[in-house]
Amino acid sequence: MEEKFAYAEGVEQPIAMHPKKFALWLFMVTVVMIFAALTSAYIVRQSEGNWLEFELPTLFWYSTGIIIISSLALHWAYTAAKRDNLVQLKLGMAVTVVTAIAFLVAQWYGWVALVNRDVFFVGNPSGSFLYVFTGLHGIHLISGVIFIIFVLISSFRYKVHSQEMTVMEMCVTYWHFLGGLWIYLFMFLLLNH
Template sequence: MEEKFAYVEGAEQPISMHPKKFALWLFIVSVVMIFASLTSAYIVRQAEGNWLEFELPSIFWYTSIIIVLSSVTLHVAYQAAKKDDFQKLKGGMFLTVLLGLVFLVCQWYSWVALVDRDVYFVGNPAGSFLYVFTGLHAIHLISGVIFLIIVLISSFRYKVHSKNMNAMEMCVTYWHFLGGLWLYLFMFLLLNH
């Protein structure tokens, strides 16, 4: 019995992704779900009443500018890595790490500003939500800064270049996500405060 085999030209290849990138995307989706549920809970709890009205710390405007600038410097570093421009890569990564650290310091001062306005973690839910939002974001940002430092060190060892972009691409994805998440949280608080 003769079997017939047909050769199919242009058969589609399955979509593949590096396992670490896939894990990063799963993590990002889980973080999105956490913050989506928290912002939903915020709206529901605010509607129940007994909600402390206070002005958001003005330092949030500065942190928003800082996070956008850090995304710009990281993009410059990413483009430099694609072109094997190691000096620009190192400089961009260094500036991004520095801006990430400045953002974290500013987050600390935003909590100081809240305490100065008698807004505490324990007490009214309005303050509690604000501390949870900024605290959770800061924890994720610390992990992002650690990732940035790892890529910075790798760039000084010439392990980040046009033929080895995996870690850089993951770092860029995660950092831009954290920046977008902060801007979302800030806009959400401005509109629902």
């Protein structure tokens, strides 16, 4: 009888992940596949010729810096939540919201600069691809901003702390993913425009 119990104790637990985290990871994999397909299509279409060469707006450099600052602020908020420092958590989340919105505003004015340079969505495919890349990323970023605002509100309701980190961990994962995705797209566009 003892042998049966000893055998049962040796059974390993399966790897478990919170269902919402798993869904988030599936979603991010889907987004990666979409952008991989778009960047591949960009390279193929560019090689066919009839490609407008233009400089990327300077605002895209600033927005890259802004999203890096935003990720740093969110990481600060995350570490504050793990230590139950609710003042720093709220401050970090507020800074993240402000810088996330600043990123979106910078992207919008980047589009304005493109229009001023006669680069439009309709016309040459190089401009179309740029608008699709930045617009699709912007849509995902808006969802990220909504998520960050939700976590900020939750932190004011004391629902984010060291004992309840699931939503905060998901927010940090998604936001860092979006920041990394933007850096990838920006570097890709710099090297292939």
